[in-house]
Amino acid sequence: MRPAERRRDAVARLLRVRRIGTQEELLSALGREGFRATQATLSRDLARLGARRVSRPEGAFYEVDGPPPQEGLPALRGLVGALDANASLVVVRTAPGAASAVARAIDDARLPEVLGTLAGDDTIFVAPAGALPPRRLAARLGGLLGVAPAPVGGPGRAGSH
16 A cells, blocks of 8 residues: 555544544644655545535534445354453454454454454464453454353353364
8 A cells, every 4th residue: 555545544534533624634643653644645545535624513623434444343243253352362263264354344444452463263363452451352353243252261162273
């Protein structure tokens, strides 16, 4: 993905997860995520994304069409069977052949807690971002996917294949 596409993805994600009322505020948020842009570039990005400034009872802010990325995850709830975590990763067990689709949905959700995923046939390894404890990420994913993570010290299924 080119830098401009990554920046536009970041703009869209920021607008979906936060109420941002000015381009200056958006430029500042982009800067905190490591993106540099001018106001003119940002204006072009907003136009390309179809973003618009709207007034609501809670204030005026930019809005971009489309559902927030994480809204796709609940549709996959029936495909996920179990979640577990160790000291470094979250393991997601899926129906046979479904791991790739579930991993793609997790990646597409662009959750700030997720560094990345690796999918096999029925198993996904999810790496937490930064110093986030894997158990906390497992709880977050479990809430989105409708599956309770295995209890700490529980039997898990890590070696079941």
